[in-house]
Amino acid sequence: MTFHDFLWGVALPAVVSGVVWFIVAFPLKRDGRPRAGGSLAFAISYLCAHYGIGAPMRGADVTAWMPWIAAAAGAAGVFEVFLTSNRAALLGLRGIAAIGIVKLLLAPRAANISFGMQLFETAIAAAFIIIAWAAASRAGRELKGFYLPAVLWLIFSVAAVLLVISGSGMHGQLSGALAAATGPIVILSFWMRPPVLEKGASAGAIVLFYPILILSYYYSYMPLPGALSLAAAPILTAVPVLLTNRMSPARARFVGFALVAAALGAAAFFVLSEAPPSDGY
Amino acid sequence: MLLRILLPVSLAGAGLFAAAGLVHTTNEAPVANISNVAADNSYNIDGVHSSVMFRVKHLGVSYSYGRFNKIKGTIVFDEKAPEKSSIEAEIDTESVDTNNGGRDKHLKSPDFLNTKQFPAITFKSSAVKKSKDREYEITGDFTLHGVTKKITVKAEHVGSAKDPRAGAITGFDLVFQIKRSDYDMKYGMEGIGDDVTIHAGIEAALSEKK
Numbered sequence: 001m002t003f004h005d006f007l008w009g010v011a012l013p014a015v016v017s018g019v020v021w022f023i024v025a026f027p028l029k030r031d032g033r034p035r036a037g038g039s040l041a042f043a044i045s046y047l048c049a050h051y052g053i054g055a056p057m058r059g060a061d062v063t064a065w066m067p068w069i070a071a072a073a074g075a076a077g078v079f080e081v082f083l084t085s086n087r088a089a090l091l092g093l094r095g096i097a098a099i100g101i102v103k104l105l106l107a108p109r110a111a112n113i114s115f116g117m118q119l120f121e122t123a124i125a126a127a128f129i130i131i132a133w134a135a136a137s138r139a140g141r142e143l144k145g146f147y148l149p150a151v152l153w154l155i156f157s158v159a160a161v162l163l164v165i166s167g168s169g170m171h172g173q174l175s176g177a178l179a180a181a182t183g184p185i186v187i188l189s190f191w192m193r194p195p196v197l198e199k200g201a202s203a204g205a206i207v208l209f210y211p212i213l214i215l216s217y218y219y220s221y222m223p224l225p226g227a228l229s230l231a232a233a234p235i236l237t238a239v240p241v242l243l244t245n246r247m248s249p250a251r252a253r254f255v256g257f258a259l260v261a262a263a264l265g266a267a268a269f270f271v272l273s274e275a276p277p278s279d280g281y
Numbered sequence: 282m283l284l285r286i287l288l289p290v291s292l293a294g295a296g297l298f299a300a301a302g303l304v305h306t307t308n309e310a311p312v313a314n315i316s317n318v319a320a321d322n323s324y325n326i327d328g329v330h331s332s333v334m335f336r337v338k339h340l341g342v343s344y345s346y347g348r349f350n351k352i353k354g355t356i357v358f359d360e361k362a363p364e365k366s367s368i369e370a371e372i373d374t375e376s377v378d379t380n381n382g383g384r385d386k387h388l389k390s391p392d393f394l395n396t397k398q399f400p401a402i403t404f405k406s407s408a409v410k411k412s413k414d415r416e417y418e419i420t421g422d423f424t425l426h427g428v429t430k431k432i433t434v435k436a437e438h439v440g441s442a443k444d445p446r447a448g449a450i451t452g453f454d455l456v457f458q459i460k461r462s463d464y465d466m467k468y469g470m471e472g473i474g475d476d477v478t479i480h481a482g483i484e485a486a487l488s489e490k491k
Contacts, residue, residue, distance in 0.1 A: 002471045054467030060427025061465055062398060063391055108398045170392045170468050219397045220390050281383030 008052020013045035013177040018184035038201025039077020046070045049177030073207035077200030098129035135238035140197035146189040153182040155233045158264045162271045167221035223274045229267035324356040324485030333481045338474030347379035356485045366409040372402040428464040449487035
């Protein structure tokens with residue numbers, strides 16, 4: 001990693017995220033909860049990294065859609081705050097965003113595959129985004145402390161390494177930027193009593209992470225089992241919420257973390273198994 | 282009686298002449314530098330005898346070389362009226378070859394060529410102008426990584442000949458330079474240079490009339 005890569009792919013996203021979170025979280029509202037807008041931290045951090053590492057910003061390359069997707073992710077996280085009480089509208093927002101994102105990214109494939117396959121691929125990919133979005137949002141509302149930020153940071157960091165190993169340094173750096181953007185939130189969560197990643201904040205991260213996975217599978221060399229394992233990891237962040245009624249919060253978090261670690265371990269296994277020798281490159 | 286002598290002698294003579302002609306055709310080099318090769322001047326690029334190579338600076342200290350192994354296309358070449366000439370060529374991006382499997386895979390990834398989305402590099406000429414003896418300037422649309430730019434390429438007409446197997450053949454040597462950033466390939470600029478020099482040796486065989 002060059003200094004330029006570190007500056008634009010790690011340092012700047014972390015600083016930008018920290019600044020946005022400082023504005024969002026402090027001063028806290030009267031109820032002691034942070035303001036809406038945390039998703040903007042991920043969106044703006046991602047945009048800095050995307051531009052800085054030289055990822056396509058225009059032209060026919062599908063990766064050029066990512067800045068627009070980042071803007072949509074930031075906005076979706078803010079809109080989500082106003083739709084929390086309306087489940088149908090919330091599902092509609094997530095569905096439209098997910099399907100729109102997948103259709104954009106898979107458009108170049110449309111000419112080469114059947115309409116049925118297009119529908120199938122769009123449905124599967126969009127379903128992953130919608131479920132993960134819902135899972136991370138619920139976890140963000142109900143899990144206090146550093147657990148969720150730390151787990152998301154781990155997911156984005158491991159994904160970054162695996163994406164580089166599988167063949168795309170650019171996708172790896174973009175996932176690394178999400179990890180860098182999560183870093184300040186992990187630190188902040190040690191001081192904040194309310195949940196840090198509520199009010200649509202986790203939407204920004206999720207809506208950016210899945211497009212990176214989609215790009216890495218369809219246009220790079222991420223093997224399918226590896227992509228599915230990485231796609232499962234953010235969904236598993238909601239496991240502690242589901243288990244809280246059956247066991248202690250600490251135990252529920254331990255089980256949740258173990259499942260996330262297992263998913264990441266499986267992803268690493270599949271990627272490393274299929275990675276061909278680098279031939280010294 | 283006379284017929285019995287003349288007929289076999291005539292046949293033997295004809296056979297000798299035919300044998301001499303065959304030997305002449307297979308053992309001697311093609312007649313070179315035939316400028317007026319054929320009335321129909323449309324050629325198919327011969328991928329076996331054509332080469333497309335590129336070089337780019339690595340870390341600012343050396344040039345890394347690579348090639349594309351698959352090229353196809355057509356050339357219309359009228360030496361007497363160059364403005365009527367044209368070239369359309371297509372390079373298979375999956376055929377990139379830098380003699381290193383890891384590097385080839387990286388070049389095919391979205392970091393650079395993104396071959397799954399952009400399987401071909403194309404050039405389609407719009408104007409051909411003779412600049413010097415046997416040298417031409419070819420202007421046309423060069424499409425790389427989904428971006429099309431008008432460029433002008435210097436081409437040397439190396440020669441034309443008649444090959445016993447391929448028929449009429451003609452060959453060109455082209456060199457030009459592009460900036461990969463102009464084609465939205467900006468990743469890794471600190472390590473891999475922006476300027477890419479492309480050197481193509483093209484051989485084409487006259488298209489068969491149907």
